[in-house]
Amino acid sequence: MAWFKIRSLHALLVGLLLLNAEEVPAQNVGRMVIEDVANAARDFGAIWVAPFRGTSKDYLIAGGVLAAGAAVSPFDDNVDRWMVANEDRGFLDALSPIRRGGDFYSLNKAAPYVGGLYIVGLATKHRGIRDGIFGCAAAYTANTTMRHQVIYRVIGRNRPDTLRDHPEGYVPVGAAPGDQYVFRIPAQGYGDHSFPGGHVATMTTCAAFLSHRFELGLAEPALGVLVAAMGIGRMADRGHWLSDQVVGVAFGYAVGKEVARRQKRRLARPKPGVPSTESAESDVGGAPFIGADENGTRFGWQQPF
Numbered sequence: 001m002a003w004f005k006i007r008s009l010h011a012l013l014v015g016l017l018l019l020n021a022e023e024v025p026a027q028n029v030g031r032m033v034i035e036d037v038a039n040a041a042r043d044f045g046a047i048w049v050a051p052f053r054g055t056s057k058d059y060l061i062a063g064g065v066l067a068a069g070a071a072v073s074p075f076d077d078n079v080d081r082w083m084v085a086n087e088d089r090g091f092l093d094a095l096s097p098i099r100r101g102g103d104f105y106s107l108n109k110a111a112p113y114v115g116g117l118y119i120v121g122l123a124t125k126h127r128g129i130r131d132g133i134f135g136c137a138a139a140y141t142a143n144t145t146m147r148h149q150v151i152y153r154v155i156g157r158n159r160p161d162t163l164r165d166h167p168e169g170y171v172p173v174g175a176a177p178g179d180q181y182v183f184r185i186p187a188q189g190y191g192d193h194s195f196p197g198g199h200v201a202t203m204t205t206c207a208a209f210l211s212h213r214f215e216l217g218l219a220e221p222a223l224g225v226l227v228a229a230m231g232i233g234r235m236a237d238r239g240h241w242l243s244d245q246v247v248g249v250a251f252g253y254a255v256g257k258e259v260a261r262r263q264k265r266r267l268a269r270p271k272p273g274v275p276s277t278e279s280a281e282s283d284v285g286g287a288p289f290i291g292a293d294e295n296g297t298r299f300g301w302q303q304p305f
Contacts, residue, residue: 029122036130039266040138043259047142050258065250069243073180076241080160081174083236095233098226105199128214131263135213136206139259143205143252147198156187157195161238164190172238180241197240197248200231204249208256213263 054062086092098104114133121129160175184192207223210216216223231245240248 032122032125032130036134039263040134043135043138043262044142046262047139047255047258048146065247068250069247072246073241073243076160076180076243077175077177079235079242080179080238083160083238084172084174087172087236092232092236095229095236098230099233100237100239127267131213132210135209135259135263139205139209139256140202142259143202143255144198147196147201147251151196152187152193154186155195156184156192157241157244158182158184159191159194159239160235160241162191180243194240195244195247196251197231197234197245199234199239200227200245201248201252203227203230204252205256208253209260210256212257212260 083092096102103109117129118133120126121133158179160179161172163170187193204227207227211220211223227249231249234240235242235245
């Protein structure tokens, strides 16, 4: 059954990317791989630099997201108690495949299939497949590293349940009023990594990227349903508060949309005879660079002209 579910996920990913798979001019495999890695590295660097180049509007939106999280935080403990009382019933029980221990809780099992799909993209020279995989990977990696290396190290907010592994006979107890306001700075470990919601942020990142990069039709609301299910499932697992999920969704959406925007800009300004790894301009004051010419493969940091 698990094998069938993973194969189904793989088939869904293939279908989504083939909806808008653009063919590219003849290139050898090595150059296509270098191009894909280089563009993903640029996008990754752009996301990390973006907070330092934000406009007043950007900071105003970020402040509004934090304000929205604060506004719903008084309900966090009520939501958690409801989750504890209903974790094995009805809708919450139906979400078990994407909850902790479920087949889709982590998508690592799909990695071999995604790798196979990328080989298909190389063999058929479909830019849509290649961009879909590397764009999602770049957005996911930027999202994850920023949360773990910056936010989680600085802001330690207690999870509703601070234990990663439960001892035998463990009986969960719902949050008491005010539990959602327990912070520790700096964070000390897993139990302090509640803010922002991680799984829902990464799921939103890829969903936002795919939705903005491709015309997915009815698949777009389906991705939204999947994001909502993941967010609710993680609250049922008591990994995050409601307010964590609000901020996590906004953060993931911003990252995914930006990577999609950068990919579409590269497609809109091709230079004949020059691979996009060489010609795509950086709009973030520099970005990681990988390129190849008659002197071999070169890598470093490229400044825009």
